[in-house]
Amino acid sequence: MTSIRPMPDRDRLPHALYRAEQVRNLERIAIKGYGIAGLELMNRAGAVAYRMLRARWPTARRLVVLAGVGNNGGDGFVVARLALADGLSVRVLQLGETERLRGEAAESCAAYRAAGGVPEAYRGLPRDADLIIDALLGTGLERTVEGIWAEAIQAVNDQRARVLALDLPSGLHADTGRALGVAVRATATVSFIGLKQGLFLGDGPDCRGEVHFSALDIPAAVYAREILSLRRIDWDQQGQLLGPRPRTAHKGDCGHVLIVGGAPGMSGAARLAGEAALRAGAGLVTVATHPDHAAWLNLNRPELMVSAVAGPKTLEPLIARADVVAIGPGLGRADWGRRLWQCAQGSAKPLVVDADALNLLAETPARGADWVLTPHPGEAARLLGVRVSEVEEDRPRAARELQRRFGGAVVLKGAGSLIQGDSQRPPAVCSDGNPGMATAGSGDVLTGVIAALRGQGLDAEDAACAGVCLHAAAGDRAALRGERGLLAGDIVSALRAVANGIGEDECRFD
Template sequence: MGGSLPHSLYTAEQTRNLDAETIHNHGIPGIELMKRAGQASFEVAMKTWPQVGRGGSLQVFCGAGNNGGDGYIIAALARQRYIPVRVISLKPPERLTGDARKAWEWFRDLGGRCESWSEKIKLTGDLIIDAMLGTGLSGDVCGDFANAINLINQSEKPVLAVDIPSGLSADTGAELGTVIKADVTVTFIGMKRGLFTGVAPRFCGDICFADLGVPKKVYDITQPAAHLIKRKDMAALVHPRARDANKGSHGHLLVIGGDHGMGGASIMTAETALRCGAGLVTLATRSEHVMGSLVRRPEVMVRGVDSAEDLEPLLEGKTAIAIGPGLGKKEWGRSLLQKVLETDIPLLIDADALNIIAHNPDMFLPRTHCVITPHPGEASRLLSFNIADVAADRFTAVGQLQTLCGGTAILKGAGTLIASSDTTWLCRAGNPGMAVAGMGDVLSGIMGALLAQGYYATDVAKLGVWLHATAGDDCAAAGGEIGIAATDLIPAVRKQLNRLTEE
């Protein structure tokens, strides 16, 4: 419980199936699982807020389903420890059925009393337990539940959410009307994929996991919906360099971008690629940016390109191409992209290259050796969705982006998603300080370098996203989140990459 989280992520339905399989085929009654869930939550609460167990009090908000049942278990455990506890019932407990009713009856038999929700309820507990709405929620929260959530959120009380913050979609990480803002979320049996992406990082706080003693064989029959990216898996992808290596051993990346007034983007991409191990990096950009690139990073071979005809000789001998940073959407950028799409060189497609494709979909054919890196705005244009539609279901969106590109698709944002033809990964590293201009250009440089060195497209995406996010976290740890510049990440990425080779 707590500590390192499992790799596997599940939908709400999959988690219910895991629960049912445990109950029906492995001899663990539902009420026993509920008691284990309540016990796990109670233990996390006492460990995180020890003062509650030393003269403090709990206030538990219980809903009508099994999530509410977990809350009644927590309240019963508090009574057994002589910890003052107030239970606020959003639905009359007498109407509960099944295991949730058994949980309430246990609390009642220990002398516990419930108060019915009203808007006059005062928050008196030193710790609030949210056990109102669980993973079965589909529509927006309304009525008493919405009012209770708003009351709790407006207070400064610490909150522990049971299984998932009430109002958060377990499948998508979207806000269903209004969501509890928890300091800690304790989730059970299967890690819900919606806890880590979309708006979820704003509401979940620290996440603890308890498998409740579910047998391993239960998990073996269910294919996870997604996987968390773990450091040890990334370390397995990176190997120390051969002692007799030369610059030709590590690929030659061509970076294309930097229309009039936008030279910085492609220059950052090229410099990052050099720092991430590409043996050779060539930058094709507008002639006006050549001097700036040479002054900034003379190791990058920069060429002024005025047309697709000028670009053609630069394509020879390249092991990968990164196109898009600062490319613009005018004829210059379109013609260069068209020339690149006529080759079979592995591609990293970002920024304006994606916007050009969105407006000219016929110019692009799906290809295996390809990585696309849209943010939600670019994704919405590629898919002809509203940005709100992308935000409402990021997992569906990244799957459709993968189908569109044929290779590996990345959907950037909090809880960045990566989709190949058969698997989805999620990166929970990164921080709000990275929401600044140029971050995507640095990410393109990282992944362009990896692609040029011969990594498979899916490994490029996973490793590149993870390196970028953890480098951002290193920068935040060193100096705070506010004021991070994109180029601050370049030395941090290099350090991370070298640490992985040592591991």
């Protein structure tokens, strides 16, 4: 008899992300195709959550479970029952009438009662809770949270106890990551069966806290029935794209990157992009910049080659010698920048397009087969002719539309930067990075990193994925000294160690 191999629970999070409907389908397949009862899955979920909270908060003695009337509430009743059996103080505060509980959720509530528990109607949160379990709404939410549900979520966010969200923070849209009016800001989230993509999009990173995952011992074969909707990527994974260099390597093997930008008053952007390209491994970097400051742009970084460029005639020979062109940092939208953009756009070289080059592209849209576009939400909105709020409402949709209209690979920057390529692979979302990276010049650093990896032989989509993750991991390394006050130059300083897999205790920043 063939054994059924369960999907393992990894120490690290899986890279497959799913929409809510896909996870529900996986659950249906496990129940109908493999004979795993729905109540058994609920008991497994509650047990996983309880083990996790005991390991994470071993001194917590007073638990409050906020329970809704769906299966998410049923998971909460399992946690409450197990906590009671352990001798902890547990209160289950019910939102919605218990008479509305159906199926497995009703059975879990009955088991909690049989163990001596008594659900209470929600009338506010007690002040003495050590830990709050969010088991209110789960993954089925599609409309704005209102009334007592919104009041309860706001009360959770206003108090000081730790919060564990079951499957998904209540109020967060499972697919887009939008907070539907108000969403729980959890200390940790334990997700079941399949990781919901909304945990890594939009407001998800602000609401989820630490993310834990369990497949609930569902057979691995079940997952072959659903194509993941997004790939979660990080530097541990993407760094494998950069193998060791041959001992015979020379600078010409490692790519010649041309940075085009730095209008008067904005020379720092081009400088940051150029230095980031060097730190990410480019063999040669030339910065084509405005004559007003070309003579001193590399005073403290002599490894950068700098050329004064007055217009297309002086830019064309530089493009001819380069392997990849990154255009946009500090470019401006005056006549100088426009003419350089038109020159670069008309070349046959791979491009990385950022900042004002994206704004110029928005004015005269075109498709490119071999470029990487790196818009932030404001630039994405201009490219698509929509409001920024429309981009943020559904970031995967915006990234898909950008790629469809403009071709190449698209990096939609933000918390959980998205990469949409033209391959058959699902789009990717980076789970590295931190809020300290929301600082002037950070995007210019990313431009240089992606250009360097493109110049070292990665195709546009791989360079975008690896570049976003390297940039984010370097930002995380720099943030070890604090997020507030982090500078783009700090990210540049961390790039070399991160790209070479050198730990914080093995090196110091230059």
